[in-house]
Amino acid sequence: MLRSMIRNTTPILAVIAMLAVMGGCGDEKKNPAAPGSGGGGGGGGGPDVTISIGLGAAQADTNAYSPRRVTVALGQTVAWKNNDAMAHTATAVGIFNTGLVGAGATSATIPMNTAGDFTYVCTVAGHNMTGFLTVTP
Ligand SMILES: [Cu+2]
Structure with missing residues (x-):
């Protein structure tokens, strides 16, 4: 019973871990661009x-x-x-x-x-x- 649960859940955990890593990478790619694009369009620019x-x-x-x-x-x-x-x-x-x-x-x-x-x-x-x-x- 316990073994089968581990067998069944391990691949799922692996997928979750991969998604988490991928998500992390995505955020890191977005962050360096944020100051540039945010400064232009984020309300720091002209009047409404x-x-x-x-x-x-x-x-x-x-x-x-x-x-x-x-x-x-x-x-x-x-x-x-x-x-x-x-x-x-x-x-x-x-x-x-x-x-x-x-x-x-x-x-x-x-x-x-x-x-x-x-x-x-x-x-x-x-x-x-x-x-x-x-x-x-
Ligand atoms: Cu006047």
């Missing part, structure tokens, strides 16, 4: 969403930011790219603020850590710019 500030944005009201209405998930990141010829901000007081983004520049990448519906504006005097950002919990 980039919103454009268009030409003539200063008086474009709700068309100043494109898309005018953006929804992201809590923790996702947003940046504003200013394609206009003058500096602007994207500011929801107390929630997020790009600060002045110069002509042709892109703002810092801002993590959205507060859920809600936000209306944001450009704080430069005389600019009539409004955008909408929803952060879903």
